[in-house]
Amino acid sequence: MTVQKTWAFALALVLIGAVATLPEPVLAVQPDEVLADPALESRARELSKDLRCLVCRNENIDESNADLARDLRVLVRERLVVGDSNDEVIDFVVERYGEYVLLRPTTTGANWMLWAAGPLMLLLALGVATGYMRGRGRASTVGEQDLSREEQARLNKILDE
Structure with a gap:
């Protein structure tokens, strides 16, 4: 292998290692919001990934520290504790806040x-x-007509001077 290929291979290995060790996004979920039932908490986290923080715009509610995002996280967990299905929770939130709350609109x-x-x-x-482009290709070439004899003679006279 040449020196350049060796360096390129080493750089690729370093970049792959760096990407593989990227940390998970920090979640803004507070300890008092976490549900005691791990299955319900898991469902709440999955639902929260698809709900937009209306203050932060392109962050999901689990990643946002905004007060409204906290209210949405609590609302999702309350609906799950009541016994709503995932679709019912999403429908409830969309009905209350509008379809803009979905990160992936329908x-x-x-x-x-x-x-x-x-x-x-x-x-x-x-x-x-x-x-x-087609019309331009078919356009008449008015400016590219041959010169008349008088014009050609005048041009030659000007060029000879």
């Missing part, structure tokens, strides 16, 4: 337009660009 209802808007706009832009 593709039903009016949301399908939001999901489809990006790819549709890309296709529209590609169509417009293709039409423009």
Whole structure:
């Protein structure tokens, strides 16, 4: 192996080792929020991963220290203790706070337009660009006509001077 390949291989091993030892995200769950039943607590953690902190925007409620996130964590755990299923808990929170609380919004209802808007706009832009390029290729070349005899003679006279 060459020296460069050896160094590249060593660097790759170091980077793989660094990535493998990354710490888990620090959770903001307080000890007084944790449920005594490990099964319910596990369900609460799974549900919390999909719920957005409305203050922090793109953090789930388990990772956020905001007061509203704490209230949502407590609400999720209260609903689980009452006996709600995971879907019932999510439905309750969405009904109360709106669909924005979901980190992964649904593709039903009016949301399908939001999901489809990006790819549709890309296709529209590609169509417009293709039409423009084709039209540009077929455009008449008015400026590239041959010079008349008088114009050619005048140009030659100017260039000779």
